Amino acid sequence: MDRGEMTVPQEEMARQAEFAAMVRALPHRPGSYHVVTYGCQMNAHDSEKIAGMLEEMGMVASEKREDADFVIFNTCCVRENAERRALGNVTWLKEVRKQKPDMVIAVCGCMIQEPGMAETILKKYKFVDLAFGTANLHKLPEMLYETLNAGKQTVNVEDRDVIAEGLPVRRLRQDAAYLTVMYGCDNFCSYCIVPYVRGRERSRDPETILREAEELAASGVKEIMLLGQNVNSYGKGLPGNPTFAGLLEKLDGIGIPRIRFMTSHPKDLSDDLIDVMAKGKHILPQFHLPVQSGNNEILKKMNRHYTREQYLDRVSRLRSAIPGIGLSTDIIISFPGETEAQFEDTMSLVREVKFDSAFTFIYSPRTGTKAAEMEGIIPDEVSTERIQRLISLQEQLQQETLKRFIGQEEEILVEGLSRRSRLAVSGKGRHAVSVTVEGTEQDIGQIMKCRITNLKNNTLAGERIPGGKA
Numbered sequence: 001m002d003r004g005e006m007t008v009p010q011e012e013m014a015r016q017a018e019f020a021a022m023v024r025a026l027p028h029r030p031g032s033y034h035v036v037t038y039g040c041q042m043n044a045h046d047s048e049k050i051a052g053m054l055e056e057m058g059m060v061a062s063e064k065r066e067d068a069d070f071v072i073f074n075t076c077c078v079r080e081n082a083e084r085r086a087l088g089n090v091t092w093l094k095e096v097r098k099q100k101p102d103m104v105i106a107v108c109g110c111m112i113q114e115p116g117m118a119e120t121i122l123k124k125y126k127f128v129d130l131a132f133g134t135a136n137l138h139k140l141p142e143m144l145y146e147t148l149n150a151g152k153q154t155v156n157v158e159d160r161d162v163i164a165e166g167l168p169v170r171r172l173r174q175d176a177a178y179l180t181v182m183y184g185c186d187n188f189c190s191y192c193i194v195p196y197v198r199g200r201e202r203s204r205d206p207e208t209i210l211r212e213a214e215e216l217a218a219s220g221v222k223e224i225m226l227l228g229q230n231v232n233s234y235g236k237g238l239p240g241n242p243t244f245a246g247l248l249e250k251l252d253g254i255g256i257p258r259i260r261f262m263t264s265h266p267k268d269l270s271d272d273l274i275d276v277m278a279k280g281k282h283i284l285p286q287f288h289l290p291v292q293s294g295n296n297e298i299l300k301k302m303n304r305h306y307t308r309e310q311y312l313d314r315v316s317r318l319r320s321a322i323p324g325i326g327l328s329t330d331i332i333i334s335f336p337g338e339t340e341a342q343f344e345d346t347m348s349l350v351r352e353v354k355f356d357s358a359f360t361f362i363y364s365p366r367t368g369t370k371a372a373e374m375e376g377i378i379p380d381e382v383s384t385e386r387i388q389r390l391i392s393l394q395e396q397l398q399q400e401t402l403k404r405f406i407g408q409e410e411e412i413l414v415e416g417l418s419r420r421s422r423l424a425v426s427g428k429g430r431h432a433v434s435v436t437v438e439g440t441e442q443d444i445g446q447i448m449k450c451r452i453t454n455l456k457n458n459t460l461a462g463e464r465i466p467g468g469k470a
């Protein structure tokens with residue numbers, strides 16, 4: 001399928017807008033909504049689109065799910081526990097609905113896109129009114145209209161890789177925004193379900209992305225987070241073969257104060273990208289670079305297409321081009337057959353790199369992936385013990401790495417009041433580390449200059465630099 005066919009035609013988007021108006025005009029439509037989101041930033045952004053569409057249909061946000069007339073679960077299936085949690089919460093709502101019989105319940109997202117899940121929903125979760133996969137998101141107005149009219153379960157799962165432009169977005173934050181650059185993933189890491197549920201890689205047109213970024217800039221957004229499962233392979237299949245590095249350079253020229261992106265695959269991290277980051281004015285000095293394992297045999301079995309040595313080379317290139325860069329990673333332990341020595345290779349890589357933060361996961365078999373067929377399942381006790389060792393090593397190293405910020409100036413985008421003190425606010429610095437500073441509600445959404453003064457329990461604290469609003 002070429003890109004032209006992937007993009008949902010304008011006429012179809014207009015048809016959906018008509019359905020939205022029809023839902024709005026229905027006398028018994030839901031008046032309020034609540035979106036429950038699981039998983040990654042992609043899902044969080046999809047939820048913003050869902051909220052945007054529902055508001056177009058006349059609904060208002062409800063803070064609590066049990067108070068809403070329409071509750072939608074935007075699910076994740078990357079690891080089994082995310083899936084279990086979602087299904088548990090959906091089932092819990094069935095009880096709530098006994099008191100609120102008009103409540104409409106919908107389930108969408110990656111989990112629905114899993115093979116066999118639609119049938120399961122039809123049979124086992126009969127109380128779910130509407131279920132649809134990631135490729136159908138833009139059809140929510142039509143699906144909801146049918147559900148409300150027909151009064152029977154609607155299940156809609158399509159396998160098509162689409163790009164739907166122009167959906168309304170109800171942003172979670174006014175100061176920061178997500179901006180998707182590409183959808184899907186072609187990497188097929190052997191443990192990962194994403195390529196099966198999010199489809200093939202497809203990149204958005206660079207001009208459309210730039211226009212969206214300009215609109216965000218004009219609306220006063222201070223930070224954009226560029227999204228893609230593998231942003232480094234942006235541009236594949238587009239006319240003129242644009243690259244992520246090229247796109248980032250153009251975005252940097254718009255003048256939005258802070259630009260971040262995720263996720264990157266080490267095998268596709270080009271020198272060009274590092275150079276653009278080093279030269280950029282607004283691209284933040286931070287990088288999320290999932291390593292997954294420090295052992296070459298395991299990396300091979302994971303189908304990651306790089307070695308430990310190549311990963312370390314990328315890290316040193318990043319660090320020499322962008323001194324002090326904030327580095328974070330994802331790690332999976334207990335991949336099938338992982339020996340103690342192989343796990344120790346991951347520990348030694350963590351010791352060597354000294355990440356600012358690491359997201360650590362115990363391997364979770366996903367039906368349909370290559371790894372799910374592999375032998376050598378690691379017993380739970382071994383996994384629990386290994387992950388504890390890894391987490392405590394990371395915490396201990398973090399104490400060291402974060403010390404480099406003490407005495408330094410940082411610029412934070414204030415996210416909210418600190419959880420520890422009512423007279424303090426916290427936000428992310430340019431290097432992606434959280435900093436707590438004295439402040440009030442009025443500082444939320446502002447960029448604040450501060451000097452880091454100390455580190456307590458792996459949390460940095462700073463002092464505001466007077467007049468230091470950036």
Ligand code: 5AD
Pocket residue numbers: 078079191192193290292330331332361362363364365366
């Ligand atoms: N089991 C455990 N962790 C997984 N991840 C992806 N698939 C699995 C799985 N089957 C982790 C990877 C990825 C992160 C988003 O989730 O570390 O980078």
Ligand code: SF4
Pocket residue numbers: 185186187188189192193194195229230265
């Ligand atoms: Fe999954 Fe690998 Fe694609 Fe990341 S790069 S989404 S881990 S298949």
